[in-house]
Amino acid sequence: MSSARPRYFIGIDNGSQSSKVTVFDAHGRAVSEGRAALRPYDTPRPGVVEHPDDDLWTSIGVASRAALAAFDGDPADIAGVGLCTIRFCRAVLKADGTLAQPVMSWMDDRVGLPYTDTNPQAARVTTSSGYISHRMTGNFRDTAANYAGRWPLDPDTWRWTDDDAEIAKLGMRRELLFDLVLPGDILGEVTDAAARHTGIPAGVPVVATANDKAVEALGCGLRTPGTLLVSLGTYVAGMATGPRNVRDATDFWVNYASVPRSYLYESGGVRRGMWTASWYRDLLGEEVTAAARAAGLSVEDHLNEEAAKVPPGADGLMTVLDWLAPGDAPFRKGTILGFDGRHSRFHIYRSILEALAMTIHDTTTRMAEELGTSYREVIVSGGGSRSDLMMQINADVHGIPVRRAEASSAAGLGAAICAAVGLGVYADFEEAVTQMVRPGEVFLPHRDNHDLYRRLEPVYRDVRDHTDALYRRTYDIFG
Incomplete structure (x- = not known):
């Protein structure tokens, strides 16, 4: 040729x-x-x-x-x-x-x-x-x-x-x-x-x-240990790359990378991750669909636009993403808690997005600690990366620059x-x-928002300690 x-x-x-x-x-x-x-x-x-x-x-x-x-x-x-x-x-x-x-x-x-x-x-x-x-x-x-x-x-x-x-x-x-x-x-x-x-x-x-x-990681340009990739799809997880086959890891697992004899480190993830956002979108039904149509927007864009008006932290509303229970805890269920009179449907939507970012930040932080590294930037890929709101939430939660993967099919x-x-x-x-691989748009963290999410982290981390006992009891009734 x-x-x-x-x-x-x-x-x-x-x-x-x-x-x-x-x-x-x-x-x-x-x-x-x-x-x-x-x-x-x-x-x-x-x-x-x-x-x-x-x-x-x-x-x-x-x-x-x-x-x-x-x-x-x-x-x-x-x-x-x-x-x-x-x-x-x-x-x-x-x-x-x-x-x-x-x-x-x-x-x-x-x-x-x-x-x-x-x-x-x-x-x-x-x-x-x-x-x-x-x-x-x-x-x-x-x-x-x-x-x-x-x-x-x-x-x-x-x-x-x-x-x-x-x-x-x-x-x-x-x-x-x-x-x-x-x-x-x-x-x-x-x-x-x-x-x-x-x-x-x-x-x-x-x-x-x-x-x-x-x-996918290769198509996003994931090359150095100082970069974290967050994949926002049906399964949401964080990934990093490196040269070592780490045996007996406790806070991540080791997969094969696309570069020969390199490895992909994957954090714990969220099954039915962005699916949960889609489930909620569909649950809202025709009323939100009609509002989006009247605004000349897709339903997703309408939800993101309205949820962006909700304060970071969703006025205390929190979501625990167990819509598909893990095999070692089949009793778990998804949870949305903290309601009061301030909350709207858009608070719920934002709380789902925040829960995804907070969960992955927690699991990838523990992965970084075990690997003895830290992240300087985050690349976000998958369908959820098309949302500017989701990108900004990730930047604010992680506290470092977050870059959108440019390729539509990484x-x-x-x-x-x-x-x-x-x-x-x-x-x-x-x-x-x-x-x-061409770099996509970069979102920078807002310091006040990051500080708020840092204060929320231990609360999110402890929620299941309180809900597990309840769901164990209802599991005997409803399965």
Whole structure:
């Protein structure tokens, strides 16, 4: 390919709610994109949560064809594809690489247990990325950086363990496992069948990335231990990066990063994080929808605009974000407390946003203390980052500058960065991030607001000590 011609990279981001496919130029600018929602999970019995039929591959095909249809460049200038999929899934495949059974979601109880070899058609066991890699290339090859969880992977070498007894302990045999490569390595080339399904030209190289959170972090420009990334999605968590596999961590857990043999440190998080804000938005119903319409705003923008008028701290209203109870405390419920005559629907909305920021500040502070580091800036990504109010609340809570991730699909951009590095367009990940990630808007903390949130922190930290006893009692009644 002549260096005078433009080069484009496709980032595939198969997330937990949709598949997004974006075509990026060599400077990280999105030139076209497509999206397809995933279907609702099948839950045929308690503990079983599956992606119906072949939904992951089907949705990637729909999104990819939409992105290519909107691409006005020359398909011959597409240099490569970066493949990123949902983490913690498990796929059981037949000998030909097709599904022997539905893909297990990350919420399926079985993915946290040793593999049980009960399917006579099972010839391979892999992750969602391994499955999609085979559909794209025909090769049984997968990134090592998507094998957090119950897999016989040595976290220091990023290779399968040499101990067959360890593999057997996890219910597996060596012949069931895929070949492993590192992020930035070539998985193979788009097959003719995959080209027909996705619209991507046959023969285009497909490059390995990592798990979806690590690829999102790369696309946000997370590179140094002094930067914290807060991901505001259905699951809200804080992330930092570093070179050490920290064993026996107590206030965070260690994941694989998108840069080979680097690690992503993840704080405790909030399940149903931004979902809780959406739940409340929908609960308000037509009255707020009509008010937003009359103001010429989306419902989210209307809520943010009105909640911005509410004083920091929401006049004492506090939210405890247990809309989905943790496994070790199934009795917990979500709590909103502290009501008096000052409070409106917008106080409630602001209190939900503040609770998200306060919770993650608490968990990431404990992570930083255990790592022996401190943060100089925060990057915020995900759907919640589009809210100026949420960005300012995060700046005020953390007390340091907070920067919005510029990319609309940070995971897609991270996947494209892996492709650009793997194909030699950039010498290494550092150069690729410098060239392809552009900084977004920065929000600076207001000192008075930060001081208020600091005073509230110990109150938030202690709330469950008081509510747990009540919810234990009601759990026996309502479950």
